[in-house]
Amino acid sequence: MIIIINGSVGVGKTSVADQLHYKFEKSVHLDGDAIGDVHPFIIYDDARISYLYRTLAHLIDFHQQNGYRCFVINYVFESAESLQELLDLLKPLDPDIHSYWLTCSEEEQTRRIRGRGRDEIKWELERFIELHKIQVAAAQRGFIGKQIDTSGMSVPEVADEIWEDVFSLNGLFEILS
Numbered sequence: 001m002i003i004i005i006n007g008s009v010g011v012g013k014t015s016v017a018d019q020l021h022y023k024f025e026k027s028v029h030l031d032g033d034a035i036g037d038v039h040p041f042i043i044y045d046d047a048r049i050s051y052l053y054r055t056l057a058h059l060i061d062f063h064q065q066n067g068y069r070c071f072v073i074n075y076v077f078e079s080a081e082s083l084q085e086l087l088d089l090l091k092p093l094d095p096d097i098h099s100y101w102l103t104c105s106e107e108e109q110t111r112r113i114r115g116r117g118r119d120e121i122k123w124e125l126e127r128f129i130e131l132h133k134i135q136v137a138a139a140q141r142g143f144i145g146k147q148i149d150t151s152g153m154s155v156p157e158v159a160d161e162i163w164e165d166v167f168s169l170n171g172l173f174e175i176l177s
Contacts (some may be wrong), residue, residue: 002060002094003166005074006083006145007102008131009124010113012155016102017074019159024070028063030056032075049082057089064093078134080142098166101135101145102158108151 005017014031021029036052052075060071071094077083083099090097104112106129113124138144146165150158 001069001166002071002073002090002097003162004077004083004086004097004099004145005072005102005162006077006099006135008076008109008135009128010109010116011102011104011128012112012150012158013074013076013102015155016150016158016162017072019155020162021072023159023163026068027070027072028059028068030059030071030073032056032073035059036075050085053086053089056086057093060090060093069094076131077138077144078131079138080144083144084142098162099143099145100162100165101139101147102150103132103135103147104149104151106132 003017003020005013005020007013014033017029017031021027032052035055036048038048038051042048056073063071073086075086077086087097087099109128109132110125113121113128116124118124135144139147148158148161153161
């Protein structure tokens, strides 16, 4: 099983993915930003993005060969085509893939970003607004994940909602919880 968490800067992708990862008895959390942290880093570089997706598929294949079956990936997908590119690489490895798109109110996302205390706060505050607009437009044109509005929700609450959705869809919730 693969769970993909999509969303803008500061919406909680990494925290939710990490929380989900620990709900499984045995799993791997793959943070796309960390794995794709190459230098030089160019945001809109198709070769870099394709390289990241191939790396994620390679890592999942490697972990599967070593007994892991459950994976949680977090990353920003700006288009349905971008998400589909990764899905096409992952489906041969495991067709049981669930994609989610996290959103929240602008006020809450601003608060979350400010709470991080990072050096690049101005850039992150500008980038989340830009990414949110891009993702809203992308969602109108195609699938970028099942939307979950995380406004007013804690990380464990969001993870629980995704967990229940995944396992109610699979009919396995009672077995694995």
